Amino acid sequence: MPADPSKIKFLVVDDFSTMRRIVRNLLKELGFTNVDEAEDGAVALQKLKAGGFDFVVTDWNMPNMDGLTLLQSVRADPALKHLPVLMITAEAKKENIIAAAQAGASGYIVKPFTAATLNEKLAKIFEKVGL
Amino acid sequence: MVKPVRFDESGDSEDLQALFDSIAAGGITPEPPPSAPDNAGDSDELQALFDSVAAHVESPPGETSERGPAAIGHDGDGEVFNRLGHMARQLHDSLRQLGYDKALEESARQIPDARQRLAYIVQMTEQAASKVLNAVDIAKPLQDGLLGQSEAMAGRWERMFANQLSVDEFKVLAADTRAFFQEAPGRLKETNRQLTDIVMAQDFQDLTGQVIRKVVDIVEGFETQLLQVLIEALPAERKAEVPAGLMNGPVISAEGRLDVVSTQSQVDELLESLGF
Numbered sequence: 001m002p003a004d005p006s007k008i009k010f011l012v013v014d015d016f017s018t019m020r021r022i023v024r025n026l027l028k029e030l031g032f033t034n035v036d037e038a039e040d041g042a043v044a045l046q047k048l049k050a051g052g053f054d055f056v057v058t059d060w061n062m063p064n065m066d067g068l069t070l071l072q073s074v075r076a077d078p079a080l081k082h083l084p085v086l087m088i089t090a091e092a093k094k095e096n097i098i099a100a101a102q103a104g105a106s107g108y109i110v111k112p113f114t115a116a117t118l119n120e121k122l123a124k125i126f127e128k129v130g131l
Numbered sequence: 132m133v134k135p136v137r138f139d140e141s142g143d144s145e146d147l148q149a150l151f152d153s154i155a156a157g158g159i160t161p162e163p164p165p166s167a168p169d170n171a172g173d174s175d176e177l178q179a180l181f182d183s184v185a186a187h188v189e190s191p192p193g194e195t196s197e198r199g200p201a202a203i204g205h206d207g208d209g210e211v212f213n214r215l216g217h218m219a220r221q222l223h224d225s226l227r228q229l230g231y232d233k234a235l236e237e238s239a240r241q242i243p244d245a246r247q248r249l250a251y252i253v254q255m256t257e258q259a260a261s262k263v264l265n266a267v268d269i270a271k272p273l274q275d276g277l278l279g280q281s282e283a284m285a286g287r288w289e290r291m292f293a294n295q296l297s298v299d300e301f302k303v304l305a306a307d308t309r310a311f312f313q314e315a316p317g318r319l320k321e322t323n324r325q326l327t328d329i330v331m332a333q334d335f336q337d338l339t340g341q342v343i344r345k346v347v348d349i350v351e352g353f354e355t356q357l358l359q360v361l362i363e364a365l366p367a368e369r370k371a372e373v374p375a376g377l378m379n380g381p382v383i384s385a386e387g388r389l390d391v392v393s394t395q396s397q398v399d400e401l402l403e404s405l406g407f
Contacts, residue, residue, distance in 0.1 A: 017257075021260075021264050022264075091378065093377070097398055
């Protein structure tokens with residue numbers, strides 16, 4: 001985990017405000033207090049392009065732009081493609097998981113999930129990217 | 132700032148495209164448009180359509196539909212329209228003969244009702260979630276404060292018993308301890324109130340449970356009737372098809388299914404086995 005978690009700026013993307021709040025609270029518990037939210041992929045991409053974000057946590061099934069499209073857009077953008085993208089989704093089909101991995105997802109968590117799972121996946125991603 | 136991350140760029144290529152193409156192809160297979168039973172009787176428009184279509188047909192309707200949609204690609208446009216016309220006619224006739232037009236009309240009338248009930252569930256569950264999260268937002272800092280103060284106080288008392296405090300320091304400690312105990316019950320009572328609120332917020336379950344049962348009844352009725360119509364009207368080879376897609380929502384029942392995962396460890400194993 002990073003030395004100063006409050007310096008890592010997260011973007012939490014989910015169309016349900018409750019889920020955004022839950023993820024935000026869990027992140028806060030882990031010391032990640034710098035969190036912004038977006039209600040779909042389109043809003044998220046706009047915010048990401050404005051800059052300043054270090055980490056994206058996104059749902060899959062959302063209106064306007066879904067999480068996979070967001071992930072693909074991030075990976076296709078030279079300024080954003082380095083961003084870690086963790087998917088937290090209720091989509092549990094194997095082809096979903098494979099599609100996400102092939103599109104360059106940094107991690108994949110199925111809902112319902114626990115705080116421990118989120119913690120573990122974040123640690124793994126941070127270890128990989130050296131934040 | 133974040134260091135640049137090396138992602139496996141090779142994954143975002145032909146493989147992915149092929150996967151998407153195959154999925155896209157499966158998802159948008161042309162289907163016969165289900166003609167909505169907008170009115171119970173025979174409409175002139177339908178009759179006219181049927182007549183114009185039937186004029187070009189040599190084979191009887193039964194034989195045409197039995198050949199199935201797979202043959203569409205090899206036929207001319209005229210043949211496609213013929214076949215669609217026959218399907219529409221057949222569906223229309225089946226509906227009327229079996230009395231399903233009335234039944235479907237009745238079911239369709241119930242859909243706005245079901246939609247309203249579902250909106251109510253969304254509203255109730257959202258309210259409950261907000262209530263709970265608000266209560267936690269209030270209770271958490273109270274708990275954190277009490278925890279911090281208790282720990283600090285315990286440390287000072289340890290020093291007191293180790294004879295490390297002067298008389299003056301002890302007097303301050305005693306006063307602080309008294310103040311702490313005067314203050315603590317108020318905060319603990321507030322935490323208790325929030326816990327009660329959390330319990331009370333679960334009342335949505337009873338309400339939504341009843342509403343969900345009603346919606347399930349409506350959907351069941353509609354499903355049964357639609358299923359009957361489909362069984363009557365669909366060619367045999369289309370009956371076995373399963374819709375595919377990447378946005379299916381939560382898996383309600385994973386039992387006996389090999390295409391879904393049901394635990395996080397299965398996700399991790401799958402990714403690992405693929406080298407991700």
